């Protein structure tokens with residue numbers, strides 16, 4: 001069981017959260033000019049690093065807010081938790 | 093919710109008919125009937141919640157906390173999101189509590205929705221109350237961490253709840269969806285069983 005630190009509520013059990021995949025994947029600025037390959041890349045392709053990974057979580061059973069977490073995919077260590085709209089902190 | 097005696101008589105708390113509800117020496121569960129509950133959302137980009145607070149009559153609490161004014165309680169649920177718990181309004185019968193109209197008329201950018209029928213309100217109190225809660229909840233309830241005036245929206249025994257520490261008995265007020273209320277009461281009474289036999293006023297354990 002992960003203990004995930006919500007930026008507003010503090011550390012809570014993983015079962016209180018929904019997972020939202022990779023963080024910082026911007027919606028294309030002008031979708032009408034995006035070709036099929038790039039659109040498929042935006043929709044379906046995500047990084048899969050062995051190591052530190054910035055990902056989205058939503059505190060479903062608490063404040064119901066989306067936020068970002070930097071988690072190590074091997075050790076499951078969490079090094080940062082920060083609100084959406086802010087950039088990835090330089091911690092890992 | 094207005095105090096129409098006919099309506100209030102029909103409303104049943106989840107403890108109605110329960111065989112045992114504990115004791116003050118160890119841990120006790122009770123219904124808190126007839127509360128008016130309002131869910132309040134205020135635009136988070138708004139500069140303060142001053143208009144709302146003056147309509148309410150007291151300050152809204154910060155993250156993870158409650159604030160109160162006499163019998164009225166405000167509980168922080170999330171950024172820009174609060175649960176207001178007030179006594180049943182008296183006066184002429186209306187569909188929504190006067191508090192809702194007062195908030196809507198405050199001029200703030202907000203949503204105020206009466207949810208009294210959607211929740212059951214319980215109180216769990218006594219020296220063993222934290223131990224009972226800890227059976228089904230992963231929040232650190234040590235008084236140093238979760239003291240009077242703290243609150244949490246979280247899971248308790250797989251039920252979605254909001255609870256707050258309202259006094260040093262200690263007493264936890266618990267808000268739970270009506271459809272989960274009887275389950276949660278059954279779970280609380282079961283979790284409390286092992287502590288009830290510690291009560292010196294009970295002859296056998």
Ligand SMILES: [Zn+2]
Pocket residue numbers: 006007008009010059062063064065
């Ligand atoms: Zn949260």
